[in-house]
Amino acid sequence: MNFEEKLIAIWSAKRPDIKSGRELERAIGLSNGQISKWRTSNPSQKTMQKIADFFHISVDSLLSGRIESTANQPVSNTDLASEGVFFYEGREISEDTMNFIRETLKRIQK
Incomplete structure (x- = not known):
């Protein structure tokens, strides 16, 4: 499973309200088309942390494509x-x- 596939799996489970890749890129603060580039490469450590923070998961969960329990996830300050x-x-x-x-x-x- 490449990084793009792992990200899509987590996105589907954690933020089904976001309907397009571009919308997800904007929400995370990524450049246009960035997600599709991860079919053949991985993002930098800094970008991985940014994505993990967005989904309230660890970088390890992001890399594995598995979502940890939601019991101890932080609540956003909204x-x-x-x-x-x-x-x-x-x-x-x-x-x-x-x-x-x-x-x-x-x-x-x-």
């Missing part, structure tokens, strides 16, 4: 008041559920 799509266990959270979470957090913070 403002829940902002617009965006949020996921839990690979499924999109509905706007009604997000509103419930926002209101609950507001009550807890007071």
